[in-house]
Amino acid sequence: MDCHCGSGKPYAECCEPVIKGQRTAVTAEELMRARYAAFVEADVDFLTESMHPDSRADHDPNGTRDWAENSEWLGLQILNVSAGGPDDETGEVEFIASFEYGGEFSPYHEIATFERLDGRWYFKEGRPGVQQPVTRTEPRVGRNDPCPCGSGRKYKRCCGA
Numbered sequence: 588m589d590c591h592c593g594s595g596k597p598y599a600e601c602c603e604p605v606i607k608g609q610r611t612a613v614t615a616e617e618l619m620r621a622r623y624a625a626f627v628e629a630d631v632d633f634l635t636e637s638m639h640p641d642s643r644a645d646h647d648p649n650g651t652r653d654w655a656e657n658s659e660w661l662g663l664q665i666l667n668v669s670a671g672g673p674d675d676e677t678g679e680v681e682f683i684a685s686f687e688y689g690g691e692f693s694p695y696h697e698i699a700t701f702e703r704l705d706g707r708w709y710f711k712e713g714r715p716g717v718q719q720p721v722t723r724t725e726p727r728v729g730r731n732d733p734c735p736c737g738s739g740r741k742y743k744r745c746c747g748a
Contacts, residue, residue: 591627592620593663606633611708615671615678615701618708623663623684629655639702639709652690661685661692666716676703681716 590601602624604610605617614617625633631643631652638646664683671678677700684695696716701708728735734745 590620591624591660591663594620598624606630611706613673615675615699615708616665616668616680618701618710619665619680619682620663620698622710623660623682624653626658626684628659631655637708637710639704639711642709642711655689659687661687671701671708675712677701678708684717 588598590596590598590603592602592634594601602621605612605621606625606628612621622634622637625631625637629652634651634655635643635646658737662685664685666682667679667681667685669679669681670678679698679700681698682696684697686693686695697713697715699713700711702711703709728742728746728747730743731740732742734740734742734747736746738745
């Protein structure tokens, strides 16, 4: 079975050993992927244990269990990783976790902060991710310019109609 985290590796070789405590995550991204897989598996114990001790006071295991068990997890997309490597002490992973809860599709966009404590990565906190605006890299096409599709007609009479 492929891993839930979308790595393309078998679950037994990817996130399962981290979740089961057979080895620790080497990077912040690896812990992020294991946490996503733990949501799919509804492994609330791992989700709690992988949280930084300073962040556990507000943790609601029952709410987490409800969310994990009653969601259909549709995929994880890693958007950006900043630091969080084998030699770093902190790191950030920006991701979108797509799921369906109560029949409603919900992409969850977050920037997660991770911290290494005693040689082990922990999830510290998350903040909402912000959709970046689309930036045009090519010049704007005017109504009377040739159509960029290559038809030879003016834009206003072709694709701009």
